[in-house]
Amino acid sequence: MRAADALCEALKAEGVKHVFGIPGGASLPLYDALYDADFEHVQVRHEQAAGHAAEGYAKASGNVGVAFATSGPGATNLITAIADAHMDSVPTVFITGQVRTDLIGTDGFQEADVTGITMPVVKHSFLVTDAAQIPDYIHKAFHIAKTGRPGPVLIDIPQDLSRMEIDYEPITGAPKLPGYQPNTEGNIKQIRIAAKALANARRPVLYAGGGVINADAAEELRELAASDRFPVTCTLMGLGAFPAPHEQWLGMLGMHGTRAANYSMDEADLIVAIGARFDDRITGKLSEFAPRAKFVHIDIDPAEISKNVPAHIPIVGDVKKVLPKLTGEYRALAADASRLDEWWRRIEGWREQYPLHYEDTTDQEIKPQLMVEEMHRATGGNAIITSDVGQHQMWAAQYYDFSRPRQWLNSGGLGTMGFGLPAALGAKVAMPDEQVVCLAGDGSLIMVCQEFATAAASEIDVKVFLMNNGHFGMVRQWQELFWDERYKSVEMGPSPDWVKLAEAFGWTGILCDRKDDLAGAMKTALETPGPVLLDVRVTPNENCYPMIPAGAAARDMVG
Amino acid sequence: MADGTKDLLNLDELRAEGGLTGRRHLLSLLVENRPGVLARIAGLFSRRGFNIDTLAVGPTEDPDISRVTLTVDGAVHPIDQVTKQLHKLVNVIKIRDMDPETAVAREMALFRINAAADNRAEIIEFTQIFRAHIVDVSRRSITVEVTGTTEKIDSFERMVRPHGLIEMARTGEVAIARARPES
Numbered sequence: 001m002r003a004a005d006a007l008c009e010a011l012k013a014e015g016v017k018h019v020f021g022i023p024g025g026a027s028l029p030l031y032d033a034l035y036d037a038d039f040e041h042v043q044v045r046h047e048q049a050a051g052h053a054a055e056g057y058a059k060a061s062g063n064v065g066v067a068f069a070t071s072g073p074g075a076t077n078l079i080t081a082i083a084d085a086h087m088d089s090v091p092t093v094f095i096t097g098q099v100r101t102d103l104i105g106t107d108g109f110q111e112a113d114v115t116g117i118t119m120p121v122v123k124h125s126f127l128v129t130d131a132a133q134i135p136d137y138i139h140k141a142f143h144i145a146k147t148g149r150p151g152p153v154l155i156d157i158p159q160d161l162s163r164m165e166i167d168y169e170p171i172t173g174a175p176k177l178p179g180y181q182p183n184t185e186g187n188i189k190q191i192r193i194a195a196k197a198l199a200n201a202r203r204p205v206l207y208a209g210g211g212v213i214n215a216d217a218a219e220e221l222r223e224l225a226a227s228d229r230f231p232v233t234c235t236l237m238g239l240g241a242f243p244a245p246h247e248q249w250l251g252m253l254g255m256h257g258t259r260a261a262n263y264s265m266d267e268a269d270l271i272v273a274i275g276a277r278f279d280d281r282i283t284g285k286l287s288e289f290a291p292r293a294k295f296v297h298i299d300i301d302p303a304e305i306s307k308n309v310p311a312h313i314p315i316v317g318d319v320k321k322v323l324p325k326l327t328g329e330y331r332a333l334a335a336d337a338s339r340l341d342e343w344w345r346r347i348e349g350w351r352e353q354y355p356l357h358y359e360d361t362t363d364q365e366i367k368p369q370l371m372v373e374e375m376h377r378a379t380g381g382n383a384i385i386t387s388d389v390g391q392h393q394m395w396a397a398q399y400y401d402f403s404r405p406r407q408w409l410n411s412g413g414l415g416t417m418g419f420g421l422p423a424a425l426g427a428k429v430a431m432p433d434e435q436v437v438c439l440a441g442d443g444s445l446i447m448v449c450q451e452f453a454t455a456a457a458s459e460i461d462v463k464v465f466l467m468n469n470g471h472f473g474m475v476r477q478w479q480e481l482f483w484d485e486r487y488k489s490v491e492m493g494p495s496p497d498w499v500k501l502a503e504a505f506g507w508t509g510i511l512c513d514r515k516d517d518l519a520g521a522m523k524t525a526l527e528t529p530g531p532v533l534l535d536v537r538v539t540p541n542e543n544c545y546p547m548i549p550a551g552a553a554a555r556d557m558v559g
Numbered sequence: 560m561a562d563g564t565k566d567l568l569n570l571d572e573l574r575a576e577g578g579l580t581g582r583r584h585l586l587s588l589l590v591e592n593r594p595g596v597l598a599r600i601a602g603l604f605s606r607r608g609f610n611i612d613t614l615a616v617g618p619t620e621d622p623d624i625s626r627v628t629l630t631v632d633g634a635v636h637p638i639d640q641v642t643k644q645l646h647k648l649v650n651v652i653k654i655r656d657m658d659p660e661t662a663v664a665r666e667m668a669l670f671r672i673n674a675a676a677d678n679r680a681e682i683i684e685f686t687q688i689f690r691a692h693i694v695d696v697s698r699r700s701i702t703v704e705v706t707g708t709t710e711k712i713d714s715f716e717r718m719v720r721p722h723g724l725i726e727m728a729r730t731g732e733v734a735i736a737r738a739r740p741e742s
Binding site for chain 1: 575578594610646648650651652715
């Protein structure tokens with residue numbers, strides 16, 4: 001069988017239903033094979049979008065997302081998405097064409113050392129040097145991408161090798177990878193110590209991250225929280241791992257988290273970090289982070305434990321397996337629940353004193369926070385929401401109240417503007433029966449607006465709710481607050497007529513600039529078949545609060 | 560922290576793991592013998608801000624496996640973090656943080672030293688004291704091969720440097736665990 005056809009067979013054997021990509025010279029044999037493949041190829045308009053669509057596909061469904069690109073510029077265009085998938089631990093496989101083996105190293109046309117360039121941002125990569133390796137590498141790539149701490153795996157295939165004839169045998173079972181054996185079970189002795197620490201804690205907090213969602217362990221987290229009245233907070237990446245609202249839910253923590261969550265971390269005596277990595281957007285000033293707390297850290301990646309914050313009780317394992325054991329051990333201790341009464345009184349005090357709030361307008365101007373609340377109402381709180389990066393992302397995180405995992409898809413670690421639209425395309429392809437809404441920023445959307453064409457051509461029914469404030473809003477906010485209002489290059493200037501732009505691509509475009517029209521416009525947008533862009537004009541200079549200023553401690557939140 | 564009743568665990572007694580060890584660590588890695596593996600290791604060190612003091616790479620008894628021996632300053636970098644990050648590389652099969660008590664570590668070095676008539680005898684004497692070998696001689700210089708511990712090579716360097724050290728090349732340490740006496 002031709003190697004390119006074997007590649008498609010191998011992908012099919014891994015359960016692939018959709019791939020995203022753009023063809024090119026070095027990937028011609030691969031695309032010739034795709035002509036006959038048993039899965040669908042979604043042709044995007046820029047390789048970065050192929051990568052983000054694969055991420056959206058993976059985040060929404062839990063299945064590995066796959067993107068194709070050709071050599072050189074095709075592959076380098078993927079790199080932002082690969083780095084994004086690496087930072088947010090998204091199970092993805094990227095397949096790039098490479099120039100012919102006899103051209104490698106000669107600066108051939110469209111040659112780039114893609115395995116070299118991507119080395120710092122992949123979980124692993126393979127450069128095919130013998131066509132017969134292809135089925136084995138595919139099998140290994142999928143195994144590595146989805147097990148342990150998930151992440152991106154790249155396979156670079158020289159054009160001549162993908163045309164060669166090889167023997168193809170489907171490969172099943174665990175691949176032979178002597179240097180790759182993730183520890184999933186968790187050390188039971190450590191888990192017992194953690195249970196005892198919880199039983200002795202008077203001011204505990206469960207701090208859950210994206211690892212809970214990756215592990216499909218939201219149910220297990222709820223069980224642990226329910227084993228006593230443990231307060232729960234989630235990172236940006238963890239939203240949806242614990243249902244909001246909930247009496248034990250503190251809200252998101254971190255730079256734009258709630259005061260209840262951040263103050264709880266600040267005063268906690270025991271913090272149980274679950275699939276979270278103590279990012280600087282969580283800790284603020286590291287030396288003043290949670291100064292009274294001892295740390296239980298549960299993570300499948302041992303290198304995360306004690307990387308930023310030294311753990312007192314490290315537990316390496318899959319949270320889906322560790323949490324039920326911890327819950328069981330904790331319940332067996334029959335701890336006195338009343339010891340948490342005082343802690344809860346303190347937390348209730350913060351909740352009452354510092355709820356999330358904003359000043360609504362008295363006229364028809366639309367506040368961005370109101371737009372998110374209105375989105376929640378219009379979608380019944382049930383849609384899959386993707387976002388770009390910036391103020392709108394933080395407002396969505398604060399005001400949408402995500403109730404289930406895989407409902408909130410955004411770029412957390414790398415903070416990639418332009419993530420939202422292609423991720424929404426990928427999510428909708430993965431979950432065609434779900435309502436998928438991209439909450440876009442106008443600064444971000446224009447970076448990927450060519451993907452309107454993908455949605456139109458491939459008939460992908462996504463809705464884009466554009467929070468249009470005419471600025472790179474978060475940068476504007478920082479220039480206002482920390483750079484003496486010296487605004488530089490943050491105004492979008494003469495923005496496009498978004499309605500016309502959408503219509504030019506064959507979308508439906510709707511403009512909304514009055515508060516009274518907002519609910520109706522959203523309803524219309526959601527009910528209109530096919531892709532729809534709703535351009536919502538919001539307050540141009542609203543700031544996102546509360547906020548831990550960069551380099552400050554949680555207790556010094558402002559706004 | 561013995562198992563038993565919960566009262567035996569006082570949160571105040573919990574100690575955090577990790578941190579700096581304050582000494583030099585010799586890490587012996589078994590890695591897959593494939594193109595790019597060394598680049599992955601070197602890249603990991605540079606992007607995580609770790610500094611490699613010495614590095615030696617060579618084959619092992621198994622042609623599919625190479626050994627990378629590197630030294631890292633545990634006073635500057637948390638060695639725990641270094642090894643855990645190295646373990647994440649799929650091509651890294653095994654890592655041993657070699658305990659100086661139970662490992663044999665050696666380094667080889669070549670020194671080209673000024674050796675005019677007035678100090679030639681002294682250089683030859685150092686060579687004998689250090690059980691080193693003269694491997695090349697010219698009218699003005701002598702080249703000496705020294706094998707031994709890093710400390711031995713350091714002290715040889717200190718002895719000959721005042722005589723005019725023209726050039727020095729060191730391999731970096733390689734190490735192997737000592738066999739137990741009974742095995």
